[in-house]
Amino acid sequence: MSREYEEMQVEKWVNLEDVAEHLSISQDTVRTWIKEGKLPVYRAGKRYKFKISEVDEWVREGKIQE
Template sequence: MSKEYEEMNVEKWVNLEDVAVHLSLSQDTVRTWIKEGKLPFYKAGKRYKFKISEVDEWVRTGKIKE
């Protein structure tokens, strides 16, 4: 597999602000959903990190319910 091909398929990590914009939510709502276990996330030190594909999958499968 070529290096260019691998780089095209590597998903970038996004931060809380990016997820809020992606889902058209406030950052406070995203923080609440994290605390309630409604969003898949990872911690990098004190920061939350997300993969948009995982967040989208949770939305598609109905795992996010208000």
């Protein structure tokens, strides 16, 4: 592999269950926040996909308040 490729930080996508565990909340709460448009999320077919860095930024910005 090239040195440039090795230096790139490729963030993995995570699923709803991973985000719930990361935030120490229930999966139902994650689903509610998705429906309310509160959580940064992407769709991959019928699945929800997240980037932990975006979720963490969302928390840091104080958007986690219900």
